[in-house]
Amino acid sequence: MPTSFLGSALRGTFFFIFGLWWSVRYPLKYLRRKTNAENQPSYGLRRVEVFEGAVKAFFALAGILVEQFVPSGPHLMLYSPKTHSWTDLTHWHYTTMYLFFLLSGIVDVVSHSPLKLPLGLDRLSLSVALFMEGLLFCFRNYGDAALDQHLHSLLAFAIFAGALCVLLEVFLRDHIILECLRTSTFLLQGSWLWQIGFVLSPPWGGPGWDQTDSSNFSFLTMCFCWHYAGALITLAANAAVSRCCNESCQLRFGDIDVELDCGLCIRKKGSGGALLPEGGTEEK
Amino acid sequence: MPTSFLGSALRGTFFFIFGLWWSVRYPLKYLRRKTNAENQPSYGLRRVEVFEGAVKAFFALAGILVEQFVPSGPHLMLYSPKTHSWTDLTHWHYTTMYLFFLLSGIVDVVSHSPLKLPLGLDRLSLSVALFMEGLLFCFRNYGDAALDQHLHSLLAFAIFAGALCVLLEVFLRDHIILECLRTSTFLLQGSWLWQIGFVLSPPWGGPGWDQTDSSNFSFLTMCFCWHYAGALITLAANAAVSRCCNESCQLRFGDIDVELDCGLCIRKKGSGGALLPEGGTEEK
């Protein structure tokens, strides 16, 4: 199955953006929780998670539609009656993958509705989505492309680490260490998908790297480690920056931190203030 | 070892029915527990679990007898003195598989008797049954049938996921997320066994799918994911329907919900009412 640079990069961007967003959100949540010693999820935090779920579902739906209706796509046809064989299944593969992220997004949204789904269902659905992604990459048909397989088995490593981490979060919810680990696996997955794109189908055209050169294997294994080091450093830097911002905000610009985590500000006020988020914070 | 469509479909039906039943029962149990804030298992709930165990044991026993005494079966003979070799071991394989589900059913029944077995033994026995099923499918002799092996390794995936989930339930009993996960793996296993039947020995006769076509492998991997998506949607739909029924029952037809989970109704009354389940609920 061929890998296009654009597809790989778009997928990578999706994961990377989620990782970046979490690398700001979770350290902030941790700091606030520590300062305020209030543990229960607030109305505003819930709004952030609903928004996250909606974005996830939207991206997944967009991905499905793009995969199906690009000119070379299958246009929802699975079996081609002309050739009496399956149509090119690559697009269907990614459609299936996105389907589970769509489900995960929907569960995120619904689980914060007044329906009162059991706590942890959102984490479980994300974990299932990651496991299915890993399963699809593992059982993909790589043919003789050994380097392709090596790259994707390293990717599967990142995916399954994330899936296990999210599965643990079902039972240990709001554990900052697990949230950081999840964030780092998403950053890793995102940047590694970009790397896969560059290696297998460089954007400047030309063939991909030599599939038979064993030093490429060694280099890419190392490269994977550097990506993870990069992901950890990105996470640390974002956490440090958001911490500084948080502190200076609390000291001097008490009413600007609405942007980042507005619900937590609203919570400090009475129930009436929830209708007037921006104005409300001035009353502090 | 050849796979017959009928056998695969019957096995699939067994798992699917259990999955369907649980997809109604566990969401209801969760809702009731939340409403009533009573956590201890009631007399009626116990009756439901005994019934479940008895049905499981009955199906398993029936399966053993059918496998042994169909015309082509081994009729309890393991070694054929005529050919100086083992008889066809496929039937014995399934007999062994059912044996552990029979044990699990018996433990279910006994663990709710006044004998007071340790809590969690029923889950452990179900987990052992699933592990043994997975072990038997893993070490089966597939010969050159690569597609057969692929189908069964995907099945083993579903089986081991279920087994691990049930094993966790030994320690985290009555955890709604784990119960949903188990339900979904049973639904998946059930529908996948039907799929295996259709692929390897179509009911309309003719040979199975081409064992050497690599696009069949890709398609079936995807198909497995769709089955799981279907299982999750079935679970969600059943949970939603049972929730609606539950709410309308509690509002309008307070004395009809006896059918689904009668013990919980009985519990609300005194000890004498346990003898009159239908009549008793009118007194509320």
Place this chain on the structure above:
Amino acid sequence: MPTSFLGSALRGTFFFIFGLWWSVRYPLKYLRRKTNAENQPSYGLRRVEVFEGAVKAFFALAGILVEQFVPSGPHLMLYSPKTHSWTDLTHWHYTTMYLFFLLSGIVDVVSHSPLKLPLGLDRLSLSVALFMEGLLFCFRNYGDAALDQHLHSLLAFAIFAGALCVLLEVFLRDHIILECLRTSTFLLQGSWLWQIGFVLSPPWGGPGWDQTDSSNFSFLTMCFCWHYAGALITLAANAAVSRCCNESCQLRFGDIDVELDCGLCIRKKGSGGALLPEGGTEEK
């Protein structure tokens, strides 16, 4: 590496005896604890565990000496200067295996001494012994003997299941379900070692089973499941018998149950009675 029937049977007997002993001891412990609602380990229980550790260490030491000093053994020589190669390493393999059980036995004894080792060290050392046993069987050199390897990989299954179970017991001590699981894996390992002896070197002489017949593989996989079913039934039967004995003892022969778990009887009395176990129970 050749397997002798006698060696395999002796090893099997060791594991089987431990399994049998635990299948009596743990159900009894569970019943007593439930009746008395006293959770702390008593002086007598400790004596039983010290005894267990001493027996384990003795058997392991005896095994080491036998492996080294049988006529065909290496007599503590590792490198043969005559042939400029290693001596037959099979005996050294088993010596290594027993060494860890010896360590485990010593830790059992020492951890109940007044030295106050951390709780759980005895379980950890048993887990390490089992992991090392599994490692040695996994990396053994089977050459072309495919059936030999199949038999030992099934054995490794039982060993690692036991090792994981004991490892969990480090954190969840005195969990009756884990203790039963451990007991069943020891019974399984014991009876499977006998089976290996019968298959690879039958005691009535003659060659072992055909290493190339694929139906042998299928049969032995099934056989492994039956062994486990047998182990579970043995465990259940022993638990039931010890329960009946326990109840009739408590009713009628209150001072005879000293044999099985004497410490628990002693505990009922004052501190002075600990010196007079048999006589003391009459005072009840």
Place this chain on the structure above:
Amino acid sequence: MPTSFLGSALRGTFFFIFGLWWSVRYPLKYLRRKTNAENQPSYGLRRVEVFEGAVKAFFALAGILVEQFVPSGPHLMLYSPKTHSWTDLTHWHYTTMYLFFLLSGIVDVVSHSPLKLPLGLDRLSLSVALFMEGLLFCFRNYGDAALDQHLHSLLAFAIFAGALCVLLEVFLRDHIILECLRTSTFLLQGSWLWQIGFVLSPPWGGPGWDQTDSSNFSFLTMCFCWHYAGALITLAANAAVSRCCNESCQLRFGDIDVELDCGLCIRKKGSGGALLPEGGTEEK
């Protein structure tokens, strides 16, 4: 990738020293905690951990510099324009490995600073470092060197055992059993790296062991077990010695035990005494 004796021995020494240090420190910590029944980490304990982290980071940084700037090293060049290929990647491999230990050391130091990082981040970073080390050894290019691969797969065993153990410590901090297990895996890794050096490139020159002799495989598997037995015995001996020292110190030389764990002594005094560790203990 060739293995040099000196490199392997230096790496081994690093792990062995850490193992030795922990085999003294953790038993002492356990004893003190038990005696004093004070659980919260003290100012002095924190100083010890900061020191540990600094040493780890220093060794890692030194390792990186040595790997890069030895005469045969890549001098920070990754791609050689002359040969149009990667430079020898062995040095880069080890550089990557040390990079994660450097990160782990930095996290250790920072997490005891007044920044108040979340508890458990130091353990997570050590676990990540070990997982990355294992990953790099697993995906290394061994070519046809089967014995080389066998030796490193045994090493990976020790590494992953350590990584899992440290990962568990994120959730079960200050668990003496886990700390002992971690210590033993570090001792094992250290001594096994020495063994690898001796086998693959003996310090007295000459070629390494025969890569094709199957008895070498058997012997080295056993040898690995002996190394672990040795690690356990070293751990036990060090724990016993430190226990004796601790007891005699407390009895007779109350003010000498400053050396080993000085913070705990300081803690007994007021806040002012922290500036005068040696003198302060005389006031007891």
